[in-house]
Amino acid sequence: MIRVAVCSYWHVHAEEYTDFILHHPDTELVGIWDEDAKRGERYAGRYHVPYYPILDDMLLREDIDAIVVVAPTSLHEDIMVKAAEAGKHIFTEKVLALTSAEAERIVNAVEANGVVLNVALRKLYERDIVTLRRIVEEGSIGDVSLVRVRMAHNGALAGWLPEHFYNRAECGGGAMIDLGCHPMYITRALLGMPETVTASYGYVTGKEVEDNAVALLQYTGGAIGIAETGFVTGQSPFMIEIHGARGSIMYGMPDEQIRIRLNEGDGEWNIVPFDEPIPNMFEQWVGHVQCREVSMDNVKMALDLTKLMEAANEAAVSGKAVAVNVM
Incomplete structure (x- = not known):
């Protein structure tokens, strides 16, 4: 079972991605962080999971394996680099980042720490x-x-x-x-x-x-x-x-x-x-996490999209x- 936390409910697809987690047989929703504390607490109450007010604290938890990023695009680099360094696998809403330089730093962190990244190019x-x-x-x-x-x-x-x-x-x-x-x-x-x-x-x-x-x-x-x-x-x-x-x-x-x-x-x-x-974007990510394989086609496409x-x-x-x- 892949234990997944959601990072933010800022994006309109956040609830959809939460449903993916809840209904996939190999994933479990175990926590929420949100840059908007009131919103995060509200969703944590809805889904009956802990709300973590501090991102770094959540990422350090050993009972969280992966995150789904649905935060403001301006926060993507900070969230994903920290997540990769904490050994968390990442599924993120597009675009990967606001700039090519930010996107490259995310991918470098993912590769350096051996985690799986998939971008929602549905x-x-x-x-x-x-x-x-x-x-x-x-x-x-x-x-x-x-x-x-x-x-x-x-x-x-x-x-x-x-x-x-x-x-x-x-x-x-x-x-x-x-x-x-x-x-x-x-x-x-x-x-x-x-x-x-x-x-x-x-x-x-x-x-x-x-x-x-x-x-x-x-x-x-x-x-x-x-x-x-x-x-x-x-x-x-x-x-x-x-x-x-x-x-x-x-x-x-x-x-x-x-x-x-x-x-x-x-x-x-x-x-x-x-x-x-073929399997949808979330199912593919789950499969990659289970096999510890990075979809380089997806990552390359995401980098090109940012460019x-x-x-x-x-x-x-x-x-x-x-x-x-x-x-």
């Missing part, structure tokens, strides 16, 4: 993206020249996002670094790392951070990736377009099916069956293309 393990990646890797549509991924909701307009999601100091940005992570790492998974990133951010509701955003990823050889997101489009579906030299793939509207049309085919959009599902977010934020401010360091 879409990578869902059947739609698993199937799309396989089709692209098989080469059915030839060399890919364009990928467009859109994921958005109306959280800012409808008011259901917590107000602290618009706090730049805590979040590092707005729609792009939160919801836009998914289009960004999906584009990265399908096309690899780009040479440069440009970005345009909109402020429809007048918040401190952007609520409407697009990033353009430019690749050697002319390929382009487009990552779109926002908090102001309630009817915007999750959509993916992939265009290659020999055909195109569409996913999303109107019925969440994958369709492919080849240049030399019958001219029809043909539905592609989904691949078999891309850092570049997009810089590009949105400067209005210029920002080179991405892929080392």
Whole structure:
């Protein structure tokens, strides 16, 4: 049994991740720390576990094996470096950190102390993206020249996002670094790392951070990736377009099916069956902890995602293309 403590209920996914812990046969919720003491005590009472007011004290406990980090992104480095040094395995909400330097320090601490880190890049393990990646890797549509991924909701307009999601100091940005992570790492998974990133951010509701955003990823050889997101489009579906030299793939509207049309085919959009599902992000982390194996693909993708977010934020401010360091 893996004994897990939750670090903060700041993020909207914190209760979902707690449910993962409670319902997995190999994990047990054993404690809570929160930077907001009242919130932490409230959740500790709800789940009938101890609340630890001091993070360092909780991390030193031998009856805690791992932590789930759902704290402000600005606290990620401090929490995870301390956890790794205390020998605790880590499952964390994306992004890994606000900057590449912080992310590298986290990964270095994880590697130095032999603990398992998984970042919640949930879409990578869902059947739609698993199937799309396989089709692209098989080469059915030839060399890919364009990928467009859109994921958005109306959280800012409808008011259901917590107000602290618009706090730049805590979040590092707005729609792009939160919801836009998914289009960004999906584009990265399908096309690899780009040479440069440009970005345009909109402020429809007048918040401190952007609520409407697009990033353009430019690749050697002319390929382009487009990552779109926002908090102001309630009817915007999750959509993916992939265009290659020999055909195109569409996913999303109107019925969440994958369709492919080849240049030399019958001219029809043909539905592609989904691949078999694979374990979700939390189940994979549990398996890695049990085997003491680090998912380097997940860690590398998380590091790349932080680099891309850092570049997009810089590009949105400067209005210029920002080179991405892929080392």
